[in-house]
Amino acid sequence: MKKISPLLLLFLICAAVPASAAGNEAARKDILDGYAAAAGPGFAGFSAERGRPLFLGPHAGGKPETPACATCHTPDPRAVGHHYRTGRDIPPMAVSQTPDRFTSLAEVEKRFGRDCPAVLGRDCTPLEKGDFITYLSGQ
Amino acid sequence: MALRPHLLCLALPLTLLAVSPAFADEGEWVPPVRHAETLKECGECHMAFQPALLPAGSWRAIMGNLSDHFGEDASLPAATAASIEHYLVAGAGRGDPALLRITEQRWWRHEHDFSPSRFTRPEVRSKINCAACHKGADQGFYEDD
Numbered sequence: 001m002k003k004i005s006p007l008l009l010l011f012l013i014c015a016a017v018p019a020s021a022a023g024n025e026a027a028r029k030d031i032l033d034g035y036a037a038a039a040g041p042g043f044a045g046f047s048a049e050r051g052r053p054l055f056l057g058p059h060a061g062g063k064p065e066t067p068a069c070a071t072c073h074t075p076d077p078r079a080v081g082h083h084y085r086t087g088r089d090i091p092p093m094a095v096s097q098t099p100d101r102f103t104s105l106a107e108v109e110k111r112f113g114r115d116c117p118a119v120l121g122r123d124c125t126p127l128e129k130g131d132f133i134t135y136l137s138g139q
Numbered sequence: 140m141a142l143r144p145h146l147l148c149l150a151l152p153l154t155l156l157a158v159s160p161a162f163a164d165e166g167e168w169v170p171p172v173r174h175a176e177t178l179k180e181c182g183e184c185h186m187a188f189q190p191a192l193l194p195a196g197s198w199r200a201i202m203g204n205l206s207d208h209f210g211e212d213a214s215l216p217a218a219t220a221a222s223i224e225h226y227l228v229a230g231a232g233r234g235d236p237a238l239l240r241i242t243e244q245r246w247w248r249h250e251h252d253f254s255p256s257r258f259t260r261p262e263v264r265s266k267i268n269c270a271a272c273h274k275g276a277d278q279g280f281y282e283d284d
Contacts, residue, residue: 083184083185085211085265086184086185086264086265086267086268087264087265087268088183088184088185088186106216110214110215110216113212113214114211114212114213114214117212118211118212
């Protein structure tokens with residue numbers, strides 16, 4: 001075990017290249033720009049006011065155990081959430097608490113791809129995704 | 140000569156794949172997970188269970204059906220799923236490959252032959268929270284029972 005720990009440490013450093021706050025901000029903007037482009041011709045900007053009820057729910061159509069994002073993440077986006085079945089901690093959704101939230105498109109799409117069907121019973125639209133990120137970026 | 144960091148980043152996961160002996164033991168210690176994708180993706184929703192806790196057939200079945208992972212959608216990009224499956228299978232242990240849950244394996248039921256109410260305590264919540272009772276579970280230590 002001792003032998004591999006320096007290597008492991010190096011790997012962790014490689015895996016977690018510390019991104020600057022400006023880098024995080026730029027990465028979030030790129031993701032939002034992508035959703036804006038996908039939102040269609042009527043698009044007039046994302047809205048934290050629309051994102052908030054999307055987060056808080058409750059919604060119908062998804063799994064009965066998870067009627068809202070807030071079911072696991074709690075109604076306070078700055079709080080640590082808990083997986084509804086396993087109890088596993090979920091770092092806060094609020095960007096103020098988790099600065100690298102919404103900075104990897106692959107990660108963001110993975111979570112929307114799983115969680116929108118679980119909560120809403122359908123995929124989220126690009127507009128909803130942008131509203132959601134916009135709301136939590138201000139929290 | 141110093142190795143360039145990006146080369147090490149590539150080489151390391153491959154090296155680590157080779158260091159997990161494929162044995163499940165009689166419930167004391169198993170090699171901890173040393174594979175970054177497994178730690179991250181499995182560990183997002185539950186402790187990343189050690190490869191030795193299930194036989195290869197169970198791991199293959201689990202990784203082949205992530206869109207219905209015990210009732211949850213745990214879908215991953217194909218390349219990520221393949222990498223994790225390779226790691227899990229390489230370090231797999233013994234057991235019944237027809238059983239997909241660790242908690243269904245005979246050795247597990249034998250080791251946990253006590254009142255089910257222990258698992259519903261608020262601090263435990265679920266049978267899969269190994270670390271609620273085994274404090275070193277994420278490092279593979281289970282001998283504290």
